[in-house]
Amino acid sequence: MTLEATRPGPRLPDFPWDTIATQAAHARSHPDGVVDLSVGTPIDPVPEVVQRALGDVSDQPGYPATHGTPALRVAAEGALERRFGVTGLDPDAVLPTIGSKELVAWLPTLLGIGPGDVVAIPELAYPTYEVGAQLAGAEVVRLADGAAPPAGTRLVWLNSPSNPTGRTLSPDALVAAVAAAREAGAVVASDECYLALGWEAEPVSVLHPSVRGERLDGLLAVHSLSKSSNLAGYRAGFVTGDPQLVRGLLEVRKHAGMIMPRPVQAAMTAALLDDEHVSAQKALYGRRRAQLKRALLTAGFRVDHSEAGLYLWVSRDEDAWTTLDWFADRGILVAPGTFYGPGGAQHVRISLTAPDERVTAAVARLS
Secondary structure, three states: OOOHHHOOOOOOOOOHHHHHHHHHHHHHOOOOOOEEOOOOOOOOOOOHHHHHHHHHOOOOOOOOOOOOOHHHHHHHHHHHHHHHOOOOOOHHHEEEEEOOHHHHHHHHHHOOOOOOOEEEEEOOOOHHHHHHHHHHOOEEEEEOOOOOOOOOEEEEEEEOOOOOOOOOOOHHHHHHHHHHHHHHOOEEEEEOOOOOOEOOOOOOOOOOHHHHOOOOOOEEEEEEOOOOOOOHHHOEEEEEEOHHHHHHHHHHHHHHOOOOOHHHHHHHHHHHHOOHHHHHHHHHHHHHHHHHHHHHHHOOOEEEOOOEOOEEEEEOOOOHHHHHHHHHHOOEEOEEHHHHOHHHOOOEEEEOOOOHHHHHHHHHHHO
């Protein structure tokens, strides 16, 4: 038996960020250093209230609960109501996850989706939606705007605000998407990691009463504290919605040992109880966004969508890799739109997550 024959798991595409190593090296060779606007990695300090909460339970030796502490679940339910107007949730239907990416990657498998099933994702989408379907052995279908999922669809991913485009879906569009998914017998998973970052539009949760009405069945909302609270390194996220679906996910995760560490649960609870740091962080991103957007427009680029979220979706109607090289020549690293689907072939994604000094440097180079 050859080594290739024993290769574990499904064949997955190359990890996207590995494919821009040449451009990354070129950008880093700039005399004034690289400005990395490619990955949306938070660079601002972790809020002090979160750091204190993490340390306060660092001496607790027992196994943490997969379901999270009651305080964490109540804090998550309260934050969704205060920040986004989501009412009527049961705190028991909140389940902490080790960041949102691991849930996105494993959700099809956790839901029992497999070969012969279909997972529907947006036409332009976070790559891990597709990877999660591939890990489960399911077929992937990219849905154009307003398109209904095909027969055999078991899971429909929504993402508003979108990564990469920053586009938001109106309540009416979300209602229509939920209705189409239910007609197909599919679960709706709404990736709402950027919900707190509305700029020219106010994003709405799929769990908001204007979208779900009186029904939660078949609905899941995925949340992350990586962006709004600078907790990417903590791996702090949660999923909530349909109580029956959440109970099923909890049972599987108990068996699989998918447990958020106890200190992170405490840190996450503190972050969910405090809205002040979320507003302050949004203001920081807003200032960086305004600077970069002005400079990009002056440099001859078009900014499409981008009314919310952590990115600017930029084009000048040329191949994305040509644009990537143009930025790298100026010591700026961005992400090609092809990472997110064929429809991104003439766009690049520009992140707002760089220190103020690096944003200023990028603006000077674009000018």
